[in-house]
Amino acid sequence: MAPRPNPKIAAALQAMTAFGIPEAKVKRVLKKLLKLFDKNWQLIEEENYRALLDAIFEEGDDFEEPEPQKKNKRVNEEETEAEEAPLNVESARPLKRLRLRGQENSSPSSASSPLKKSNIEKATALEGGSSQQPRNNVVSSDGNGRVAARPMRDASFDRGKQPASPHASYEFTVPKSEPVDEEDYERRPLAMVPPEPSSLRRYSRKNGVTEKQGAHVSMTPSHHNTHKEVVSDVVIASSAQGEVKLSLSCSSALQGPDFRMPTQEQLLKMIEDKCLRSYKIIDPNFSVAKMLRDVCDCMLEFSTDSNDNSQEGSMPKSSIDVSKESEVDGTPAIGGSKDLDTGSHSSNGSIQVNSFSALVSPRGPFSPAHQSSLDDAVLVSEMNRTNDIPQSDVRMQPEDPVSPNSLSLVVVPHHQSTEDRIRSYHDVSDLTKGEENNQISWVNESSTNDFPPPFNYIPQNLVFRDAYVNISLSRIGAEDSCSCIGSCVLLSDTHCACTCKTGGEFAYTAQGLIKEEFLEQCIAISHNPQQHCFYCKDCPLERSKSDGCLEPCKGHLKRKFIKECWSKCGCGKQCGNRVIQRGITYNLQVFFTSEGKGWGLRTLEELPKGAFVCEFAGEILTIKELHERNIKCAENGKSTYPVLLDADWDSTFVKDEEALCLDAASFGNIARFINHRCSDANLVEIPIQIECPDRYYYHFALFTTRNIASHEELTWDYGIDFDDHDQPVKLFQCKCGSKFCRNMKRSNRSTRSALIAG
Numbered sequence: 028m029a030p031r032p033n034p035k036i037a038a039a040l041q042a043m044t045a046f047g048i049p050e051a052k053v054k055r056v057l058k059k060l061l062k063l064f065d066k067n068w069q070l071i072e073e074e075n076y077r078a079l080l081d082a083i084f085e086e087g088d089d090f091e092e093p094e095p096q097k098k099n100k101r102v103n104e105e106e107t108e109a110e111e112a113p114l115n116v117e118s119a120r121p122l123k124r125l126r127l128r129g130q131e132n133s134s135p136s137s138a139s140s141p142l143k144k145s146n147i148e149k150a151t152a153l154e155g156g157s158s159q160q161p162r163n164n165v166v167s168s169d170g171n172g173r174v175a176a177r178p179m180r181d182a183s184f185d186r187g188k189q190p191a192s193p194h195a196s197y198e199f200t201v202p203k204s205e206p207v208d209e210e211d212y213e214r215r216p217l218a219m220v221p222p223e224p225s226s227l228r229r230y231s232r233k234n235g236v237t238e239k240q241g242a243h244v245s246m247t248p249s250h251h252n253t254h255k256e257v258v259s260d261v262v263i264a265s266s267a268q269g270e271v272k273l274s275l276s277c278s279s280a281l282q283g284p285d286f287r288m289p290t291q292e293q294l295l296k297m298i299e300d301k302c303l304r305s306y307k308i309i310d311p312n313f314s315v316a317k318m319l320r321d322v323c324d325c326m327l328e329f330s331t332d333s334n335d336n337s338q339e340g341s342m343p344k345s346s347i348d349v350s351k352e353s354e355v356d357g358t359p360a361i362g363g364s365k366d367l368d369t370g371s372h373s374s375n376g377s378i379q380v381n382s383f384s385a386l387v388s389p390r391g392p393f394s395p396a397h398q399s400s401l402d403d404a405v406l407v408s409e410m411n412r413t414n415d416i417p418q419s420d421v422r423m424q425p426e427d428p429v430s431p432n433s434l435s436l437v438v439v440p441h442h443q444s445t446e447d448r449i450r451s452y453h454d455v456s457d458l459t460k461g462e463e464n465n466q467i468s469w470v471n472e473s474s475t476n477d478f479p480p481p482f483n484y485i486p487q488n489l490v491f492r493d494a495y496v497n498i499s500l501s502r503i504g505a506e507d508s509c510s511c512i513g514s515c516v517l518l519s520d521t522h523c524a525c526t527c528k529t530g531g532e533f534a535y536t537a538q539g540l541i542k543e544e545f546l547e548q549c550i551a552i553s554h555n556p557q558q559h560c561f562y563c564k565d566c567p568l569e570r571s572k573s574d575g576c577l578e579p580c581k582g583h584l585k586r587k588f589i590k591e592c593w594s595k596c597g598c599g600k601q602c603g604n605r606v607i608q609r610g611i612t613y614n615l616q617v618f619f620t621s622e623g624k625g626w627g628l629r630t631l632e633e634l635p636k637g638a639f640v641c642e643f644a645g646e647i648l649t650i651k652e653l654h655e656r657n658i659k660c661a662e663n664g665k666s667t668y669p670v671l672l673d674a675d676w677d678s679t680f681v682k683d684e685e686a687l688c689l690d691a692a693s694f695g696n697i698a699r700f701i702n703h704r705c706s707d708a709n710l711v712e713i714p715i716q717i718e719c720p721d722r723y724y725y726h727f728a729l730f731t732t733r734n735i736a737s738h739e740e741l742t743w744d745y746g747i748d749f750d751d752h753d754q755p756v757k758l759f760q761c762k763c764g765s766k767f768c769r770n771m772k773r774s775n776r777s778t779r780s781a782l783i784a785g
């Protein structure tokens with residue numbers, strides 16, 4: 028007598044045949060599923076046979092329709108077998124998360140790929156402790172303003188046939204149009220750190236659990252914990268600026284040599300197919316890329332809403348909570364505003380938030396050609412040379428010597444940062460924090476780990492405290508403003524009042540360059556200081572020392588001034604006599620010098636002779652304040668970078684509050700990176716009068732002394748007398764390399780007034 032058909036099997040068959048799936052295939056899969064689920068029909072039937080459908084798709088299309096005559100026999104046998112399946116597996120639903128399908132649009136290798144293993148096999152393998160390892164992919168996102176998923180580093184990716192590198196990655200980015208605070212986003216885009224193979228290795232973890240001090244969120248399913256290696260990671264990090272980084276990673280080394288990296292399209296399609304099958308997502312507009320962006324949005328929502336306690340224990344805490352966590356540890360908390368707050372998933376499924384600031388910096392050599400990847404890697408830099416970041420706490424750095432275009436994520440422990448320090452971290456693609464017309468990147472092509480020193484970028488001078496800088500429209504009379512219309516420099520037959528300080532002639536050409544003759548005179552003053560020195564009767568510099576013994580003035584340089592037109596003039600902003608007011612226009616870069624001078628500034632384009640490069644901007648201090656500051660700095664090993672505004676001290680008695688200088692050490696602009704060169708420097712300083720009719724305050728502008736080639740370092744002569752140890756500067760061993768180097772010759776040269784040192 029034929030066995031009675033099992034109504035559950037019949038119902039399952041009926042449900043599946045409605046999808047057009049052959050009965051035999053359904054039965055075969057059903058049989059395995061019953062075994063796997065310990066005949067727990069509930070698991071199979073729920074969600075309209077979702078598990079069964081899933082498993083059938085997992086099985087692939089390699090089903091052979093049985094011969095008709097064998098068909099009935101097999102069905103009956105299978106029905107019986109299914110009913111009698113041994114109870115050798117635990118009742119569980121391992122299907123969803125372990126699904127690691129081969130590519131549907133298969134590459135030649137996909138047939139043999141271990142990715143083809145069905146979920147059932149994988150589940151069994153896992154339960155049975157098989158050595159079969161899951162596949163490796165890395166998917167990561169940055170949150171920059173591009174929608175992209177692209178492979179990183181692995182050149183073989185595009186060829187499709189070459190084995191992928193042991194680790195490979197994609198990048199997903201959140202488009203600017205997504206609900207991230209757009210303004211904030213523009214200002215401080217999230218860094219994407221292309222993970223180095225080695226750096227990935229660093230943060231793959233045993234048992235799928237991120238260490239407490241780790242800097243990422245692991246969403247590895249907890250049932251992977253029994254395995255030696257991490258199956259896959261999902262890393263989500265967000266900052267209070269509205270930046271979210273999402274990355275997924277797997278180690279392909281676990282898959283064997285025939286692992287092939289799918290293309291972005293293949294990968295997305297595969298995931299979308301999976302979503303359609305496993306989750307019955309039938310929205311035709313469904314897209315994985317959008318889903319990833321949604322993940323970022325959710326992350327943002329949770330990580331920025333500190334009042335939302337409802338998710339406690341299961342979602343990342345806000346940055347406020349992060350700080351508290353630090354305090355408990357005995358480490359000072361900092362405001363969350365500039366941290367990259369990260370969380371980690373523990374084995375019990377809860378997400379822990381760790382308190383770290385994430386700092387990105389280029390590691391090792393890269394050329395401007397790599398600038399685009401650098402642009403992606405916008406975050407901040409830390410001055411490593413202070414050695415206050417213990418190496419053990421610096422994560423995700425490449426293990427191997429740096430490869431040409433590698434970047435690494437440097438994570439600095441929270442307690443290492445103070446608010447002041449965080450404020451002065453530098454964006455690798457723009458040190459100026461958007462304060463200038465052009466972005467000014469920084470690079471370190473040397474083998475050192477140095478980062479630009481922390482300082483606050485200011486594009487304009489700012490009064491520190493006591494300096495008297497009286498900028499008032501009422502003090503600007505007719506002699507200090509013109510009534511020209513349009514651009515003064517172009518109106519050759521009209522007398523412009525602003526030229527009265529330069530003998531009735533403009534100092535600039537129509538192209539905005541310093542006129543040859545004027546420039547040569549300025550250079551001559553620098554080259555021959557003795558001939559242009561004046562001595563004050565009551566020198567503010569000597570007065571500031573307030574040590575009771577007033578020494579005679581050592582001399583200052585009388586420089587040639589330029590008076591630029593300004594807001595009270597009749598001309599417009601584009602007037603040819605407003606050159607430095609229009610700011611930096613050339614492409615510059617801060618780089619680490621190879622001669623031992625520390626950081627320097629270079630041009631990334633050819634510069635013509637007489638071109639304005641930048642102003643030297645800093646805090647406006649009285650000379651007295653500078654003296655006090657120097658004493659303090661000497662005590663704690665720091666330096667000031669002062670420039671005296673003494674070019675006109677000879678004309679009148681200069682009061683203490685009018686004897687001024689600029690210090691760019693803590694607050695300064697890009698000029699603070701310009702190194703000294705004795706005599707034949709390629710820049711020369713020229714005092715520029717703009718808004719202040721009194722010459723005790725002026726702008727200190729730097730112009731090229733000759734044509735300068737692209738990538739040449741920019742230098743100016745600080746005017747240091749290397750034999751004079753009684754000057755408001757800390758002397759240094761000059762490494763300018765000039766054949767006129769005053770430090771090497773140790774020549775007795777009169778002190779010049781513009782001083783700078785560290």
Ligand SMILES: C[S@@+](CC[C@H](N)C(=O)[O-])C[C@H]1O[C@@H](n2cnc3c(N)ncnc32)[C@H](O)[C@@H]1O
Pocket residue numbers: 480623624625626627666668698699700701702703704759760761762763783784785
């Ligand atoms: C205004 S800063 C220039 C930027 C500086 N190199 C840095 O790394 O931040 C002046 C300091 O740079 C260094 N420096 C500048 N010119 C130098 C030179 N010719 N030789 C050696 N060191 C120099 C000195 O330490 C000096 O105190």
